[in-house]
Amino acid sequence: GDSVTQMEGPVTLSEEAFLTINCTYTATGYPSLFWYVQYPGEGLQLLLKATKADDKGSNKGFEATYRKETTSFHLEKGSVQVSDSAVYFCALSRELTFGSGTQLTVLP
Amino acid sequence: NAGVTQTPKFQVLKTGQSMTLQCAQDMNHEYMSWYRQDPGMGLRLIHYSVGAGITDQGEVPNGYNVSRSTTEDFPLRLLSAAPSQTSVYFCASSVITSGPMNTGELFFGEGSRLTVL
Numbered sequence: 609g610d611s612v613t614q615m616e617g618p619v620t621l622s623e624e625a626f627l628t629i630n631c632t633y634t635a636t637g638y639p640s641l642f643w644y645v646q647y648p649g650e651g652l653q654l655l656l657k658a659t660k661a662d663d664k665g666s667n668k669g670f671e672a673t674y675r676k677e678t679t680s681f682h683l684e685k686g687s688v689q690v691s692d693s694a695v696y697f698c699a700l701s702r703e704l705t706f707g708s709g710t711q712l713t714v715l716p
Numbered sequence: 717n718a719g720v721t722q723t724p725k726f727q728v729l730k731t732g733q734s735m736t737l738q739c740a741q742d743m744n745h746e747y748m749s750w751y752r753q754d755p756g757m758g759l760r761l762i763h764y765s766v767g768a769g770i771t772d773q774g775e776v777p778n779g780y781n782v783s784r785s786t787t788e789d790f791p792l793r794l795l796s797a798a799p800s801q802t803s804v805y806f807c808a809s810s811v812i813t814s815g816p817m818n819t820g821e822l823f824f825g826e827g828s829r830l831t832v833l
Contacts, residue, residue: 614758640813642821651720651806651824652759697758701813704749704822708758 610635614698614707621688621714629683629710631672631698640701641665641674641681646709647694655683655696688714718742722807722825729797729832737792737828739807745823747810748790752776752803753827759806765790766812797832804829 615630633641640659644652656665658674658681665672670685681698693714698707723738741748749764751774761774765784779801781793790809794801808822 640820644822651826652808652822653824654821657821699822701820704761704764704810706751706759708756 610639610700610705612698612700612705612707615710616708618711618713621712623690623714623716624687625714627683627685627688627692627712629696629698629712631681631683631707633679633681633698633700633705635679635700638676641672642699642701643670643672643681643683644697644699644706645694646697652697688712690714690716720807720809720823720825722805722828724828725826726829727831729794729830731798731832733797734793734795735797735830736794737805737807737830739790739792739825740788741790741807741809741823742788743809743823744787745809746787746812748784749774749808749822750780750782750790750792751806751808753806754803762792762805794830797830799832802830802832 611634613632642657643655645655646652656667658665661676663674672681672683695709695711697709720741746767750762751759760776763782765771771782805828807825810822811820813820
């Protein structure tokens, strides 16, 4: 079945550092790919998505590119802020498969 | 713009007690689901529904029942609570974009924190 493998955390960065959170997937066909973010004490909310190969999703300075050849959807941000501290989940649309989540802490 | 509403937000049960977690959405979404979130294990799907009258099991269905009598509501029932069911529970809904399990963006409730003593 479908699966998502996500970089394990926790990840701790200084403000303005570059962020990469790796996500690879196994799936047949062409599922949509998502990154969700969970701020402390809240439910998950969509951060960005890509619906087909080579699509780039972007939002709030975060980006991820749907790479079919490497079955990856890595999350990147050029300069993180303290307010980006949260748990990030990679997910597949089909069967709504989630990765295990990566805790990001950004220090001032 | 209520979105997905879950109640209660917090609940403490004793082993063997029963309870129902309520979930309602006002976006006319066909798809609704329940997840549990445990430390280090991400989100695990308990049950889901692709429309009124249709439910199916997810990854961890044991100990939980669901029903979907209306499009809006998708309650999760614990018939005899166990300490292993201590967790944070999230309800989510979505449109169905193509096929029975291909969905769009999930909209989540704020979660229900359950403790079973």
